[in-house]
Amino acid sequence: MSASPDPLATLRGVCEEELPAWIRDAPKGSAVGVACSYAPLELLHAAGLVPVRLRCPGQPSAAADAWLPPFTCSVARGILGMALDGTLDRLAAVLLPHTCDTIQELAGIWRLVVPAAEVFTLVEPLAVESPRAQAYLRQELQSLAERLQERLGRCVTDESLRESLLLYDHVRRARARLDRLRDRLSARDAWAALAAAWLLPPHRYVELADRLADALAKASPFPDDRPRLLLAGSVIDEPLIPALVDELGGRVVGDDLCNGMRDAEPLAGESVDPWDALAARLLQRAPCPVRHAPTRALGGRLAELVARTGAQGVVHVLVKFCDPHAFEAVPAAQALDAAGCPQLLLEVEAGSGAAQVRTRLQAFLELLAGGR
């Protein structure tokens, strides 16, 4: 692929497409849709596949309404809708890792209502701090590799996995570098620059992200006179909230989002056994609230991130009907209260419009500006 003249425009553009345009031009059968940040991207890449995150960047297609109850989150409705209306036909397969009850059930529903689809599952450990988790996950990853070979004829070797681990470490380094340069990006652009990592082939993303970071390193930071926010929560699939932060005079200094920085650490590193390295990375990353990780709860992590970034407030984005985040929002709010950090809980649904979000964000930013 040739280099884009403007890396930021490319990164922004891919976040606005329902399914990235590059998939149309790629050989059929090379892209795999993944529905969660716990998907082992490295393993799919090592099998010669290109993982791309499935998401719902706007009003979900109505195609799924006949197959899912109304109390299903818009993310699940959106991606099943795309499977039903043919948008995902160019994918070789989809991988639904074990995450919340909704995504878990979605795998079975998908197989029933789109029988031609190749739906892979990966049942990752829930209790990520259990001493038993690593050995089990290693075997589960190897089982996935066997199924990829059996059903798609794709082979994962130790060597190909090792190379893919290093490549995705590079992706995470590129993301971390952009995260450190947020002070030169609008909230909307920072969101897009990080979210695009889930939507582009890894080499392409690294090339664009590095070029963008090089350019930003030479630029001056924006004036530091706006209220500093941290974005937290499940997933932000559309630019509405960061764009409103920009418009209403705030800035985002960090995030703990599913398609943001939550999984950026640790790196897998050089390893003798790449399977162990991949399993360890998945277990040691900052856990999604769906995981049982008593020593690494969201609240403590947010309080630490607030202290590190100097954020003055946290906007906690909750996708409606996302149960793990709704449960975790309660102790997270308590931890932030204890740290003296103001917070705003924003419940959203994809494509649900800006009016209420705008009003609440505006009030929150005014509150923070008044407290400076």
Next chain:
Amino acid sequence: MGRYARLESALELSRLMERHYAEALDRRHPRPVAWVNAGAPVELLRAADILPVYPENYAAMCGVRGGVWLCEAAERAGYSRDLCSYARISLGACLERTAAPYEGLGRPDLLVCCNNSCGTIVKWFEALARFFGAALFVIDTPYMHDGLPGHAVAYVAAQLEDLIRWLEQRTGHGITASVLDEALRLSREVTLLWREIRNLCRVRPSPLNAPDLFTHMAPIVVLRGAPEAVAYYRRLRDEVRQRVQHGIGAIPNEQYRLLWDNIAIWSHLSRFYYLFAARGACFVVDTYTGAWDAVPEEGDPIESLARVYTGVYLNRSVGFRLEHMQQLMQDYACDGFVMHNNRSCKAFSLGQPAARRLLTEATGAPGLLLEADMCDTRAYAEQQVRMRVEAFLETLAGRAG
């Protein structure tokens, strides 16, 4: 419910459950109290001489009595109204202990939960553990999309070994093989009795209706592995057998035999099911009370427990559940089915719209998908429910012709 035949065992059931709750609240007894979920391997706790107490059963009981005020207490503390109403009732009862039934269930010394029913249970128990400052052990049973691989059995078995050591550290005494064998023997026996009772409903007229099973399932949940549960279910089995021998049906004039899918609507246990019984429709089988149907096999007790607790109904794919319901429809000669699309239980409910369509295609039987909630009456639209049930029953009547 007028002519609805009440089981004589119901009185003994009330006594048994009263004793259970009294024991849970009696802080003079020396046994530690563990709050556990319905899918936890309770045999290990019984073998460790720990008293298991069930917030899910407690929430269902509050649901029968009217649990919205407890849901609202949890909502005031920040828990979303979209979350499971069992969890909200349980957390609300912790916050409102002086006014809640049975003092909000007292307090646990420790907590044990297993995610074989859903992920929600883990978040709920984490919240309870935080509230009481009590230790929590979580058992992770991998979801069975495509069967149960050997590495998953080994993973669960290893966690059960860890649980034994964790319990031993807390009680200060070991779990002996003979005590565990006895708990497993009792668990096996009570499960077989429960299976036998449910199987008796294959006859026409069915001796039991789903509300009977919902009510009498309590001991299989909270007293599994205890001798009093075996005694109770022997008595119930004998009573149900007598009904079969004398051709006594659960409802006066059984005309339609139905399958029920999902958790009961506890808040309307009489009124809702009466809509059906009054028109001769009996729920002869259900997928909810069948969740306690798996019998631990002989052999290595830990591996047996690992297989039983991983293989429970809700830990299996929608495709498996669809085939299971198809088999039940055939075995129990059902004319139709009703699916409670339960806002509180995504694990049970998300696959139902697909399953309803495919089950009708496979069996030719009509199905009703009804959105409600197991305990939160704010999600129960009385008039709408009545109209949809009547339309469904008219469809059944039209087919019977």
